[in-house]
Amino acid sequence: MPREGDRDVNNFGLIPLDEQVQSPIVKAIKFLGKIFDSPVTWFRVNVSEKFKGPSYPYYHKKFRPVTPISECYSDDMSCIYEAQSAYLRQKKVDFEILKIIKQRYYNCSYWERTINEFHDLDKICLKERQDLKDTEINLFIKYGELGPFATVIDAFMKQKHRLIWERRQIEGGQDMAAH
Structure with a gap:
């Protein structure tokens, strides 16, 4: 039975990457990733997906009937x-x-x-x-x-x-x- 202070351990006995001690370089890279990714993700979730119409697969394009x-x-x-x-x-x-x-x-x-x-x-x-x-x-x-x-x-x-x-x-x- 795990105690309160114990960390979650996966099947291989390893600590998940998010909970491991990370170097300052890894933290800086994650921070820069969040800086560049956050506005794009916000725009996609709050603007693009709300105004997007129903999506149709490209192979279902219908052409009007042409006179033979x-x-x-x-x-x-x-x-x-x-x-x-x-x-x-x-x-x-x-x-x-x-x-x-x-x-x-x-x-x-x-x-x-x-x-x-x-x-x-x-x-x-x-x-x-x-x-x-x-x-x-x-x-x-x-x-x-x-x-x-x-x-x-x-x-x-x-x-x-x-x-x-x-x-x-x-x-x-x-x-x-x-x-």
Whole structure:
């Protein structure tokens, strides 16, 4: 049972740093720290936090809906420009998602290789590999064969040609089933 004059001792039998005898240099450094830190802390607590609105995470930024390129007139340059900007922004987002999924797969495979003595690449990280494969396929369907300087019009034409091809495949399959 501790007595009144006893100091608190932590688990290792040491006295906490605040209660130890400190040199004048340490005391001076703490004093200077309080001099510089006190006004900033007071301003943050009493001014900044009181007038600060609700905080929103940066990745929840909402963009207003943009008219798709299919609804723009051919001479409406502002509509085409907005559609192009939205296309480039969505392309960046899609490739960032691909980077994140790829990094998850690399982290998982690295972790599994270090844990398991005998590793078989076909048996580890199946979910991550399937996610990566699906994402790459979807990106190729959307952006593949367009090149680095593709515009929203090129992407729209690719989508249109793919839909026409799919419709012809379905019609061809029905004709073959009828014969």
